[in-house]
Amino acid sequence: MTDEPGRLSGVLKKLLLTAVSVIICLAVLGIAELFCRTFLEINLRKTSKDFMILDASGRPVANAPNSQGVSFGATVFSDSNGFRVPENYRYPRAEKAILLLGDSVTFGVGVPEEQTFAGLLRSSDGSIIVYNAAVNGFSLPDYLRTAERALSEHPEIDEVILFYCLNDFREIGQSEEKPASASGLAGVKRLIASAFAGMNEFLGPRSKLYVLITGLTTDPSRRYFEWDMSLMNAASERTAEILEPIEKINDLVKQRNGKFVVFLNPYEFQLRKEGGDFSPQDKMIEYLKAKGIQYVDTRDAFRRLPRPSSAFLFADPMHLSEAGHQVVYDQLKEFRR
Numbered sequence: 001m002t003d004e005p006g007r008l009s010g011v012l013k014k015l016l017l018t019a020v021s022v023i024i025c026l027a028v029l030g031i032a033e034l035f036c037r038t039f040l041e042i043n044l045r046k047t048s049k050d051f052m053i054l055d056a057s058g059r060p061v062a063n064a065p066n067s068q069g070v071s072f073g074a075t076v077f078s079d080s081n082g083f084r085v086p087e088n089y090r091y092p093r094a095e096k097a098i099l100l101l102g103d104s105v106t107f108g109v110g111v112p113e114e115q116t117f118a119g120l121l122r123s124s125d126g127s128i129i130v131y132n133a134a135v136n137g138f139s140l141p142d143y144l145r146t147a148e149r150a151l152s153e154h155p156e157i158d159e160v161i162l163f164y165c166l167n168d169f170r171e172i173g174q175s176e177e178k179p180a181s182a183s184g185l186a187g188v189k190r191l192i193a194s195a196f197a198g199m200n201e202f203l204g205p206r207s208k209l210y211v212l213i214t215g216l217t218t219d220p221s222r223r224y225f226e227w228d229m230s231l232m233n234a235a236s237e238r239t240a241e242i243l244e245p246i247e248k249i250n251d252l253v254k255q256r257n258g259k260f261v262v263f264l265n266p267y268e269f270q271l272r273k274e275g276g277d278f279s280p281q282d283k284m285i286e287y288l289k290a291k292g293i294q295y296v297d298t299r300d301a302f303r304r305l306p307r308p309s310s311a312f313l314f315a316d317p318m319h320l321s322e323a324g325h326q327v328v329y330d331q332l333k334e335f336r337r
Helices: 004-039 117-124 138-151 185-203 208-217 220-234 236-242 242-255 277-292 299-303 322-335
Strands: 053-056 060-063 068-070 074-078 096-101 128-132 159-164 259-264 294-297
Touching: 004 208, 096 138, 096 322, 117 128, 117 322, 138 159, 138 185, 138 242, 159 242, 220 277, 236 277, 242 259, 242 277, 259 277, 259 322, 277 294
Parallel strands: 096 128, 096 159, 159 259, 259 294
Antiparallel strands: 053 060, 068 074
């Protein structure tokens, strides 16, 4: 009986030490998170849900018209078409317009509109209208659907520029996520990958500290590039079918005697010394040449930067920083001379 109070006291001490340890850990994490938010240029991987229109399966259909939101930390605005524009923007009175097609890279996540290549193009020439019809999560079939609608509703469009991203190349209906079903060691790896993806989905939009740690330890740029390469290899025999929307957009633009060009931007990993595999772009160039479609390969322009990784958001495989948008804008300006 005399030992009972002593045991109880020991348990309480352990619980108290555990609680103090947890509080200290949470305080350290909080201070680290505050430091990241105050002093480091790290973008949360999130776009306001009410800024986008999704279908029943959760896939993006369009940007919400006349809307305001936040995308990767940057405040974003849309016009009555759902196209990204600067705040309180009014289109100039002009007879000609350019339509930009693309996904989150062209949308310009994490960068103020005026510093995106679309915004730089918009401000450089007031004699043309620039419609940035890019939507986060779009791919080739979406570009075709957007082009059909925009060209029918805006007869002033006489130039269409498609910004091709490597993750655009995938089977119709194929998810960007790795399949979850597998057995044995492969099943364990898939389970771990699925758990990591769940953490990434939850913490990526909420914690800059998490983005910093995973960016420094897991090399997301390499992972995304290798995964997108695997999609391309698996679908190599169906290249023409997968890329058919590009040919159809070209035909639509030709019917109205307009200009169509495809821009090919690199992934961050491809610009590293250990990267350098540009077979996805080379495959695209081969296809575009065969179809007689103009293209601009921006890889050399990015390579000329003193530090090519500076052209991308922190630990991001494809999304451009202000420096990267400047590179693409310079290529746009050179092409349009």
